[in-house]
Amino acid sequence: MTARIGVVTFPGTLDDRDSLRAVRIAGAEPVSLWHRDKDLKQVDAVVLAGGFSYGDYLRAGAISRFSPVMETIIEQAKAGMPVLGICNGFQILTESHLLPGAMLRNNHLHFICREQKLRVETNGTAWTADYTAGQEIEIPLKNMDGRYVADERTLDELEAEGRVAFRYLDYNPNGSLRDIAGITNAAGNVVGLMPHPEHAVEPLIGTGRTDGLGFFTSILKKLVNA
Amino acid sequence: MSLDTVKHAAESPDVEQPWKELGLKEDEYARIREILGRRPTGAELAMYSVMWSEHCSYKSSKVHLRQFGEKVPENDAMLVGIGENAGVVDVGQGYAVTFKVESHNHPSYIEPYQGAATGVGGIVRDILAMGARPVAVVDPLRFGAAEHPDTKRVLPGVVAGIGGYGNCLGLPNIGGEVVFDECYQGNPLVNAGCIGVMKHEDIHLAKASGPGNKVILYGARTGGDGIGGVSVLASETFESTGPAKRPAVQVGDPFQEKLLIECTLEIFKEKLVAGIQDLGGAGLSCATSELASAGSGGMRVELDTVPLRDATLSPEEILMSESQERMCAVVEPQYVERFMEICEKWDVIATVIGEVTDGERLEIFWHGEQIVDVPPRTVAHEGPVYERPYARPSWQDALQADDAGRLPRPSTPEELRAQVLRLVSSPNQASKSWITDQYDRFVQGNTVLAQPEDAGMVRIDEESNLGVAMATDGNGRYAKLDPYAGAQLALAEAYRNVAASGAKPLAISDCLNFGSPEDPDVMWQFAEATRGLADGCLQLGTPVTGGNVSLYNQTGDTAIHPTPVVAVLGVIDDVTRRTPIAFAKEGQLLYLLGDTREEFGGSAWSQVIHDHLGGLPPRVDLDREKLLGEILISASRDGMIDAAHDLSDGGLVQAVVESCLRGGHGARLVVPDGLSAFTFLFSESAGRAVVAVPRSEELRFTDMCGARGLPAARIGVVDGTSVEVQGEFDVPLDELRSAHEATIPSLLA
C-alpha cells in the first residue's frame, strides 16, 4: 500500500502534471483533483501546484481560494492533513489564511526564473523530514509575485517557533522579508514555498539536480509509516 | 444607419464605398465587383479588404514563396506541408510535431507589451489548431540601437509581454534571439515561434465539410478592439514621425487562452471536431472564409449569434474584429452537446453560429437578413497576386566592394585582449540572461536545454526519452551584404545549432522580415532571400513546412536590413545524449572543426570595433554544414564529446568564452599554424564548431573526422580559471563574466 497524494488543478494551474510526475517518481500514487469538486477522492495529502490560477488576476491565489475544493482542503488541513503549496499554491495558502502573511509583486517588478539556492531550515514538517536542518539545496524558482511579507510580530513569531522552513541563500530573488522562501504552520502539516521542488526530481531536466525529490519522499514515508 | 443587405447592394450599385480607407486599390475594388456581379455589401467589403491585405493574402510575396513548394527535398518526415495553419513532421514512435514562426512586428512597436503578448497568443493558437499540444515557444527579436531611448521603451515591454503571456500559458521558452541594430529603430521585429506535439492520428485540418455540421465559435467574446488591426497595420509603412497611427490595439488574456488550450485538447481527445481554425488576423472573416474555402465551400453563419463584449458593434466590425483567444470548430451535430459540455467544464463560452451547407457560397445573415453572399475561395485563397518589380540595388556593388578585410587590425597582444573584451561585452554579444530570466524555462518539466544553449530541447516522451530541438537564427547584416547568401547562412546557422545539441535537423519554418515590397530594392532582397532559402533547404534536405512574411518594416524610405529568420526543428532519439555548450571538465581537449578563413564582412568584430558594414558575408558551403552536422550528431550519440558550441557571430573567441562561462572552467588556447591570432579569434567563417573531447575519446573522434574528411584542429584544453591564448594574452573568467553579463542590465535595468 502506498500513499495517495492529490494534486489540484485550478483553471490556469500549470505545474499540476509536473507535480503528479514528482509524486509518481517518489513512489506514491498521484491523484488529480479538480477545483470544482469538494471531494478529495480519499487522498492522504494534497499538493497545490504552481501556475497562474485565474491568471493571477486580482491577486495571485485570491480567486482560487474561494473554489469548492479549497473549502474541503481548508477544513482538512486544519484537521491535520498534509498540504504543500508550491508557488501559486503558496499564494493560495496565504490567501486562505492557512499560512500567515501575504505574497506581493517581486521588488524588481519582473518575472524571475532562475536556479535558486535555499537552506532547509527545519526538517520538522511533513514535507521536509528527508532533509537535514540546515541542508542547502538548489531548485528552480519562477514567479512574478514572490515577495513574502508579514508584519514584524508575525515574522518574529515564525522565527521563534522555527516555522521559517526555507530561506534564500546567496541572492534574495524577490525582496522577501528576512529572505523567507517558505514557511510552515505550527503543526507542520501545511507548508508553502515559492521555489519549485517538482521541477527538480529528474537529473535530466532543468537544473540537472534532484534536490526537490525529498519533498515527495518525505511525505510518502510519513504517510506509509503512519 | 440601415443594414446594407445583399439585396440592397444589388439595387444600389452607385453607393460610394470606403474601399480606399480600408486599404484596397482601385483595381482590387473593381475585381470584387466583378466577382460578385454587383457592388459588395459593407460586410463583404470588410471581409475582402482584410483578407486581401498584404498580411493575410501574401499578395506581394506569393510568387516567390512558391519555390518552397517546388524545390522540395526528399524527406519522408513531412506529414502536412505549406498551406495549413502550420506544417507537421513525423518524429518517430507515432509522434508528429508541428511548428511555426510568425511576426507581430508592427503591433509591438505601437504597444510593446500587448503587441508581443498577442503575438505569442496567435502563434500558439495556430499550433493548437493543428491538433497539437503546444510544448514550447521561442522568440527571435530585433531592436534598434541598444543605447537609443526608444529601445528602453520597446524592449522591456516586448520582453514582459512575451513572458507575461507565455509564462501564464505554461509554455517553456527555450530559445530565440536578441539583436540590436539601428536599422530596426522604429521597426522592431518581434517574431514568435511555437512547437506542438501530437500523435499522427490527431492531426487536424482547417476545413469545413459535411453539410449539416455545426460551426461553433468558442473562447473569448468578440469586442471592438483591434478592428482590422493587424492586417491593415502590417500592410503599410509607418510615417517617419513614429506611431502616429494608433488603431485600436488588442489586449491579450493569457488565462483565457490557457483554458482554450486545455478545453481544445480535451475536445480533440474525444475526437469531436471535423475541422478547426484559430482566429487571428482578420478574425471571423478569415476563419469562416478559410474553413469554407478549404472544405466544400458552403457555409451559413448567423452573425447576430456571436457573443459580444460590446452590444453596439456593427456586423462589419464583428467580421473584422481581431479580439484574441477565439477558435472556430466544425462539429457533427451528434457531438455538439458533448462539445458544449467540455467548454462548460473549462468556463469557455461556446456558441453555434452557423452550419456547413451543401452550397458553394459563404452566406452570412444578420437578424435574418443576408449581408454576405460570396464564393469563399475568392476571399480566402484567390486574392490578388502581384509580380512586384525588383532590381539589384544600385548601391549593392559599392557595399560589397567595401571589404572588411581592409579594416585596421589589432597590432599588439594588449590591443587584441582589449578587443576581445569589447566584443564579448557589446550588446549583441553580451549575455541575454536579463531578458531570458523573465521567461519560464522549466514549466512542464521536460526542458532538457534552454537558453543560453545552442538549441532549445524538450523531451516529448518520458518512457523513450524522445525529444525535439529547435534553433532560430538570422543575420540581417549578412543578408544586407548578400541576401541570397544571408538567407542560406541563417539556415546553416540554425541547422548547425540543432546538430551541435545532438539532434538531427528535420525541417524548417521561417519568418521573412523585409521593408516595403513597393520598393524594387527591397523586392530584390526578398526575391534573393527566398531563392537562397529554397535552394538551401533543397540541398540540406530540410523542407520548409510553413512560415510568415512581414513586409513594410520601413520608416520613410529606409528599410530594415533584410532579415530572414529561420527556425530549424530537429529530433533526438534519446535526450540523455544531448550535447550542452558548457566546458565542464578540466583537461578535456578542445577541437576546432571546419575551415577558418579571412572572413570579416558583416562580422561582429567589424561592427563593434569599426562600426562597419561592407564586403561579402562568409562563404556558404552547405555540404560542409551537412558533414559537420553528421559528425556532431554521431559524436553526441556515441559519447565522443562532452560539449559542443557552434561558431557564428563573434567567431571562435565568442564561442569559447560562452562555453567557459557556462561551465565555470577556463581554457588554454594555442593558435594553429597558418592562422594569425586575430583571424583565429574573430573570423566568422561558417561551417565550424568547437567541441570538448574527453582524452579517452580523442583517437576515436579524430579518426572519425579524418575518415569523413572534416578538418579538426586541436586548439587547446579546458583548464584553469581564465581564457588564455598562448603567447598573446590571458583574461580571468571573472573579468570576462562581468564584462559579458553587465551590459544588458546596465542598459535596461
Added chain:
Amino acid sequence: MARVVVDVMLKPEILDPQGQAVQRALPRLGFEGIADVRQGKRFELDVEGPLDEAALARIHEMAETFLANTVIEDFTVKVEESK
C-alpha cells in the same frame, strides 16, 4: 445603474516598489517636486438594483473579503454620482 468605486491601496508600512519605480522615473522625465507616489487598484462596479444600505454593506464585505487582502491592503468604498 449605480456605480460604486472600491479603491485598494497597500498599507502605508508595506513597500510599494511599483510606486517607487514611478517616483524614481519622474525626475528623469523632467517632472520634479513629487515627494511620494503610491500605486494601488481601482475597481469600478456597476451595481444592479437599488443602492441601499444593505447593498452597500454587501459591497463593503466583498471588498473586505475579496477585493482587498487586509493583511496588506486598505480599501475605501465610494458611491459615484450617476452620470
Added chain:
Amino acid sequence: MARVVVDVMLKPEILDPQGQAVQRALPRLGFEGIADVRQGKRFELDVEGPLDEAALARIHEMAETFLANTVIEDFTVKVEESK
C-alpha cells in the same frame, strides 16, 4: 503637502481580463447583482509646493505621457482635499 490622485482605466472598448475574472468570481462568492467590473490603477501623488494651475498642468502631462498608456487607457486627475 497636496495629494493628487490619478486614476487610470482601460478604455471602454479594450478588453479588461482582470475585471472580467473578478466579475465572474463574484456570484460564486455569493455576491449577486454586479453587472460589470473594471479594474484600473490608482496613483496617489504627494506634491511639493503650491498646487497651482501650472503644477496641475504638469501632472496632467505626466499622466498622459507616463502614468497612462493612452493607446489603451484613459485617465483622470483629481486633487484630494487635504486631510
